[in-house]
Amino acid sequence: MLNDSKVTANVPASDIDRARRFYADKLGLTPADENPAGLVYTTSGGTTFFLYETEYAGLAGHTIAQWHVSDVAEEVRGLKSKGIEFEHYDMPDVTWDGDVARMEGMGSAAWFKDSEGNIMCLDDAATG
Template sequence: MSADDSNPLTRARVATRLPAQDLDRGRRFYSAQLGLEPVDERPGGLLYRCGGVDFVLFQSTGASPGTFTQMAWEVDDIEAVVAELGRRGVVFEEVDVPGFRTRDGIAEVDGNYPSKGARGERGAWFRDSEGNLLGIGELVV
């Protein structure tokens, strides 16, 4: 299946927006725990850039349900990233459900992302200060 070049969304950049009930608390978390600083800020929002891709933490009266991954980073060495973030105080989710279990915060996810040429992915999840569920993934090729 090929993308339809006449569809303007196939050429558009995807932009992630994460809600924050307390933007100052969110800024402190992203700085201290993730080592990220905004590249721009406006009243009610902070713009971050990772790997040439932007995401926004924005002031919101609504809260994230935190029941699904809202944003994730793809990394080359998940153990190193999980260890570094753990040293910074990030607490990783432990999951134990049929067919899916984390060990030391990392899960093996067989068959995930076949369109990226991988046979699976290793993943880890944590919540930011605002309850957003964020992920770290390493493709298994």
């Protein structure tokens, strides 16, 4: 049943060309496949997501994808050097070290928006 199935995230884009440039230039990602419906990305970590064009991109008020990384602060520094701006949210029991949120028992995280307004998260791979 579903427990044995792969899951692919769907990431909306209101402008697929702008999103392709963002994912390439800012995140260093290249589509593994392209079809008339959109772009398929596959990371070396084994994640697959589908970037597709829709007028509803960026409307979710929550995180739509999390990147489990080995060092959140280092990834934040790297992405900031490429012009990524990070979000800060008012959450209980969270302390901030610059753009990195520290949560007792949950590790560290940082949030940014892609070119389409979708909220993305970086978190500790060990706790993600």
